[in-house]
Amino acid sequence: MPESTSDEDWVAGLRDLARDAAPAVPVDVSGAVRRGRRRRAVRRAATGGGALLAGCAVVAVGLAAVPSLLGGLGSSSDDSGSASMADAGDVAGGQSAASSVDLSVEDLAAAVADGSIAFDGATSDGAVPAPEAGGTVEPLVVVQVGTPDPDAYLRALGAAVDVRGVLSTPRDVTAAQWPDAMTRCLDGAGWDVTAEGDGWRAEVQPHDARSFLADVGTCAGGLSVR
Amino acid sequence: MTVVMADVGEDSPPVVVPPGGSEDAGPTTGTAGARIAWTGDRDADFTAFATRAQAELGRTAWLLTGDVHAAAELVQIALVRTYTAWPRARAGDPTAYARRVMANARIDTWRRRRREVLVAPEAVPHTAGVDAGAAVEHRDELVRALAQLSPQQRRVVVLRYLVGLSERETADDLGVSAGTVKTQASRGLHRLRATLGDLRGGADA
Numbered sequence: 001m002p003e004s005t006s007d008e009d010w011v012a013g014l015r016d017l018a019r020d021a022a023p024a025v026p027v028d029v030s031g032a033v034r035r036g037r038r039r040r041a042v043r044r045a046a047t048g049g050g051a052l053l054a055g056c057a058v059v060a061v062g063l064a065a066v067p068s069l070l071g072g073l074g075s076s077s078d079d080s081g082s083a084s085m086a087d088a089g090d091v092a093g094g095q096s097a098a099s100s101v102d103l104s105v106e107d108l109a110a111a112v113a114d115g116s117i118a119f120d121g122a123t124s125d126g127a128v129p130a131p132e133a134g135g136t137v138e139p140l141v142v143v144q145v146g147t148p149d150p151d152a153y154l155r156a157l158g159a160a161v162d163v164r165g166v167l168s169t170p171r172d173v174t175a176a177q178w179p180d181a182m183t184r185c186l187d188g189a190g191w192d193v194t195a196e197g198d199g200w201r202a203e204v205q206p207h208d209a210r211s212f213l214a215d216v217g218t219c220a221g222g223l224s225v226r
Numbered sequence: 227m228t229v230v231m232a233d234v235g236e237d238s239p240p241v242v243v244p245p246g247g248s249e250d251a252g253p254t255t256g257t258a259g260a261r262i263a264w265t266g267d268r269d270a271d272f273t274a275f276a277t278r279a280q281a282e283l284g285r286t287a288w289l290l291t292g293d294v295h296a297a298a299e300l301v302q303i304a305l306v307r308t309y310t311a312w313p314r315a316r317a318g319d320p321t322a323y324a325r326r327v328m329a330n331a332r333i334d335t336w337r338r339r340r341r342e343v344l345v346a347p348e349a350v351p352h353t354a355g356v357d358a359g360a361a362v363e364h365r366d367e368l369v370r371a372l373a374q375l376s377p378q379q380r381r382v383v384v385l386r387y388l389v390g391l392s393e394r395e396t397a398d399d400l401g402v403s404a405g406t407v408k409t410q411a412s413r414g415l416h417r418l419r420a421t422l423g424d425l426r427g428g429a430d431a
Contacts, residue, residue, distance in 0.1 A: 005424070007415060011387045013425030014418065018289060018388050021364035025284030025297045029276040032302060033269055036309025171295055188302035 035190025038208065103142050105157070105216055112160035112209050139192075139203040142212070146198050147178040150225050154217060161210055163217030170224040178225055185219035264316060271316065272309050279321045280305075282389075287328055289384045292369040304328045325389070326399050329381060371421040379414035386411045 005013075103111075157163050173181050176198075183200040186193040191212060193202040204212045262278065264271045283304060287297035304327040308315045315323035372380050385396045386407060393411070397404045 007419075010419060010425055011415070014422070015388055015390070017364055017368055017422075017425060018285070021368050022285040022288050023294050023365065025280075025288055025294055025301060027276070027280040027284055027298065027301050027305070029273055029280065029305065032276060032305035032309055033273060035302075035306045036272070036312075037269075039306055040310050184296075184299050184303070188299045188306065190306045 032190075035188075038211070039190040039192065041205070103140055105142060105144055105153070105213070106148075108140065108142055108204075108209060109156045109160040109213055112213060139205050140209065141201060141203055143196070143201045144179065144182070144199040147175040147225065150220065150223075153220055157213055157217040157220070161214045161217060163214070163221060170222055172224050172226050175225055178223060181223050182216075182219050185222065186215060189215045189219070191215065268309075268312055272312055272320075275316075275320045276305050276308075279324065282321065283324055283328070286325060286384065286389055289368075289372065289388050290328060290381065292373060300328050300331060303331050322395075322399070325385075329385065329399050330401075367422065371418050374421055375414050375417060379410050379417070382407055382410040383414040383418065387415065 154163055171181070179199045180195060183193055183195045186200070186202060191202050191204065193200050202212070262271070262274050280301065283301045284297060287300040287304075288294060291297050291300060301324075304324040307327045308320055308324045311323070312320075372383070375383060381400055382396060385391045385399055386393065391399065393404045393407045396407045396411075400407070
C-alpha cells in the first residue's frame with residue numbers, strides 16, 4: 001500500500017496524466033474566422049436593420065424582404081414551390097408586412113433550386129444587397145422538426161447545393177440524437193441555430209441560403225443515423 | 227494574465243512577445259509562455275490568439291466532454307463566438323472568454339439533454355508522439371473516472387484542477403459561488419482519488 005500523497009501532489013499527477021492522455025483535438029482556426037465573420041454579419045444585419053420581429057413568438061420566415069429585393073426576379077410572392085413566400089410587403093422603407101411562415105430545410109432547398117432564392121453571389125449580380133451594402137434583409141427562419149429520412153434529406157439538399165463535403169468518418173447517432181448533433185454542428189459552423197423541441201431553428205440571411213444549405217448537407221452527411 | 231493589448235497599427239501582424247517579467251503565466255491560459263501584442267486587425271489578432279490557444283482549448287474541451295468529436299465541435303463553437311465578440315474578448319483574456327463559452331455551451335447542452343453523454347474511449351484517436359498504448363490506457367482511465375462525476379463536479383474539477391483556475395476564477399466561469407466550487411471540487415477530487423488511486427508514477431511533482 002503506497003503512502004498517501006497530499007492533494008496538491010495528487011492533483012499535479014492528475015494534471016500530468018491529463019496532459020499526456022489528452023488526444024489532439026482538431027481545430028479549424030481559419031474556419032472559425034470565416035464562420036465568425038458570417039455570424040457577425042448576420043447579427044449586424046439583424047440588429048442594425050431593425051429586421052427582427054422583436055418580442056414576437058415568431059417561428060417564421062421574414063420573407064417579405066426577399067421578393068422586393070430580388071427585383072428582377074419578378075413576382076412579389078411565390079407559392080409555387082414548397083417554400084412559402086410571405087406577402088412582399090413594403091420593405092423599401094424598412095417596413096415588414098410579412099405574414100410569417102415556417103420554412104423547412106427542404107422548402108429552402110426547393111426555393112433555392114427553383115430560383116426563388118438563389119444568391120450567394122448576391123452582390124455580384126445586384127439582385128440582393130448584402131447587409132454591409134445597407135440592404136434591409138430579414139432573416140429566413142428555417143425550422144427543422146424531428147429527424148428526417150437521411151437519404152431523402154440529402155437528396156433534397158442536393159437539388160440546391162453540392163453536398164459532397166461530408167466528414168470522412170461519419171458519426172453514428174441515434175435518431176433521437178440527430179437534432180442535437182445537427183444543432184451543434186451548425187452552431188459550430190457559425191449559424192444562429194437553437195435547439196427547439198425535437199428539432200432546431202436557424203436564422204439565415206437570404207444571401208447566405210446556399211451556404212447554409214451546404215453546411216446543413218455537410219453536417220447531415222457527417223452523421224450516420226443508426 | 228498572459229495576453230497584453232497593444233494597438234500597434236492596422237496592418238502589422240500580431241507580435242508575440244517572449245515571456246518575462248512578473249506575468250502570472252500559470253496553466254490557466256493557452257497563451258501562457260508568450261504574450262500577443264494586438265495589432266488592431268481583427269482577423270490577424272484572432273488568428274494569432276486561436277493558433278496559440280487551440281491546444282489548451284482542445285484539451286479542456288476534451289476533458290469536459292470525454293470525446294474528441296464533441297470536443298472539436300465545442301472548441302469550434304467557442305472560437306466562432308469569441309471571434310464574434312472579439313472586442314469584448316480581447317479586452318480581457320480571450321482564452322478565458324473562450325473557455326467560459328465552452329463551459330456555458332456544455333451547460334446548455336446538459337440542460338437540454340438532462341444528462342451527459344460520454345462516447346466510448348476507443349472512438350478517440352491516438353495521440354501522436356507518445357506511447358500509443360499507454361496514452362490510450364491513461365485516456366480510458368481518465369475518461370472513465372471523470373464520467374463518474376456529476377456534470378457539475380466534472381466542470382469544477384476540470385476547471386479548478388486540470389485547467390488550474392483559482393476557486394474564484396472557476397466560480398466566475400461557471401456562474402456559481404466560490405463556496406459551491408469549494409464543495410464540488412472537494413467532493414469531486416475525493417471521488418477521483420478513490421477511482422484513480424495513486425498517480426505518482428505519472429507525475430513529475
